[in-house]
Amino acid sequence: MNMQPVSRFFLCSAGILLFVVGGQVSAEGVSESNYAESRAGKTFIQALSDEHGFERAELTRWLGQAERQDGILKSISTPAEKTLEWHEYRRIFIRDEQIKDGVAFLDKYPEAFERAENEFGVSKYIIAAIIGVETRYGRYLGSHRVLDALATLAFDYPPRSTFFRRELGEFFLMTREQDFDPLEVKGSYAGAMGYGQFISSSYRHYAIDFDGDKVADLLTNPVDAIGSVANYFARHGWGSGAPVAEQIRDAGALDANSALLTTGLKPSRTVSDYRTAGLSPEAGVSDDEPARAILLQGEDEPQLWLTYKNFYVITRYNHSHLYGMAVLELSDALRSLHEESS
Numbered sequence: 001m002n003m004q005p006v007s008r009f010f011l012c013s014a015g016i017l018l019f020v021v022g023g024q025v026s027a028e029g030v031s032e033s034n035y036a037e038s039r040a041g042k043t044f045i046q047a048l049s050d051e052h053g054f055e056r057a058e059l060t061r062w063l064g065q066a067e068r069q070d071g072i073l074k075s076i077s078t079p080a081e082k083t084l085e086w087h088e089y090r091r092i093f094i095r096d097e098q099i100k101d102g103v104a105f106l107d108k109y110p111e112a113f114e115r116a117e118n119e120f121g122v123s124k125y126i127i128a129a130i131i132g133v134e135t136r137y138g139r140y141l142g143s144h145r146v147l148d149a150l151a152t153l154a155f156d157y158p159p160r161s162t163f164f165r166r167e168l169g170e171f172f173l174m175t176r177e178q179d180f181d182p183l184e185v186k187g188s189y190a191g192a193m194g195y196g197q198f199i200s201s202s203y204r205h206y207a208i209d210f211d212g213d214k215v216a217d218l219l220t221n222p223v224d225a226i227g228s229v230a231n232y233f234a235r236h237g238w239g240s241g242a243p244v245a246e247q248i249r250d251a252g253a254l255d256a257n258s259a260l261l262t263t264g265l266k267p268s269r270t271v272s273d274y275r276t277a278g279l280s281p282e283a284g285v286s287d288d289e290p291a292r293a294i295l296l297q298g299e300d301e302p303q304l305w306l307t308y309k310n311f312y313v314i315t316r317y318n319h320s321h322l323y324g325m326a327v328l329e330l331s332d333a334l335r336s337l338h339e340e341s342s
C-alpha cells in the first residue's frame with residue numbers, strides 16, 4: 001500500500017448488515033459478463049503481470065471466474081455510517097450480549113491481549129472493541145468471495161473503481177504472499193477480511209504473525225488478528241494512555257454556527273481553543289492536545305463531544321466519526337464489565 005490512509009469507510013457496514021439481518025446477506029444476481037475478457041479487465045491483467053510478474057494466463061483464469069454481484073452494488077451505495085444518526089448507529093453495537101461476548105473474547109485470549117498492550121501500547125479494550133464492531137469477535141467474517149466483491153466494485157462501480165482496482169491487485173499479491181487460494185477467500189461485500197476486516201492493502205502492510213507460526217493469518221487465527229489490530233493502531237500513531245474523547249456536559253456550550261464545531265475527522269483545533277471558549281475538558285488534558293468538537297444526535301437531545309488525537313486514530317480504521325464513537329463506547333463498556341468480573 002502507499003502510506004496514505006486507506007479508506008475503510010464502507011467496510012464496516014457489511015458487519016452491520018450481517019447483524020441487522022441475522023447473518024444472512026440476500027442472494028445477488030449474477031451477470032454473464034466475464035471480467036477477464038472486458039477491456040478494463042485485460043488492461044488490469046496486463047499491468048499486474050508486467051509489474052508483479054504474475055502469469056497472465058493465471059490472472060485471466062482467476063478473473064474469468066469472478067462473478068458480478070448486483071447486491072454488492074446496492075450495499076455500497078447505502079453505508080450505514082451515512083444514513084443513521086448516532087443514537088441509531090450505537091444501538092447496533094452497544095448491547096448487553098455484544099458486551100458479554102467481548103468480555104468472553106478477552107478472557108479467552110488473555111495472553112495475546114496482554115502482550116499486544118505491552119508491545120504496541122494499545123488498550124486491549126480498544127482492540128477487542130474493533131474486532132467486536134467489525135465481526136462480533138469473529139462470528140461474522142463475511143460471506144462474499146473477496147474476488148467477486150473486488151472485481152464487481154473494480155469494474156462495475158465507477159465512483160470507486162480506481163480504489164477497488166488497486167485493492168484487487170493487492171488481493172492477488174496478498175494471496176500469493178500468504179499462499180491463500182484467491183478463489184476461496186471470503187469477506188465482506190467490500191472485500192474486507194478476517195476478524196478485523198482488513199482490506200487487502202492493509203493486510204499486506206499491517207497484518208503480523210502474533211503466535212509465532214510464521215503465518216499472518218487474520219482469517220482463522222484470533223491471536224494474529226489481535227496483534228495485527230494493535231499493530232495497525234500503533235502504526236497510525238495511537239498514543240498509549242492518551243485521551244480519546246469526552247462528552248461535554250453542556251451540549252449548548254458552543255453555538256451551532258461556531259467555527260469551533262468542526263466537521264472533518266482530523267482534530268484541527270487544540271484543547272486551549274475550547275478552554276478559551278468556556279468549555280471545561282478534564283483537567284488532565286493538556287492545552288496543546290489536538291482536539292475538535294462535534295455534535296452528535298443522541299436519543300433525546302444533541303451531545304457535544306471533544307475528540308482528541310487517539311479518536312482520530314480510530315477513524316483511520318474506518319473513516320467515520322460514528323464508527324469511532326461506537327468503538328470508544330464499546331471499549332469503555334468492555335473495560336467496566338471486565339474489571340467488575342475479574
Ligand SMILES: [Ca+2]
Nearest residue numbers: 209211213215
Ligand atoms: Ca500466526
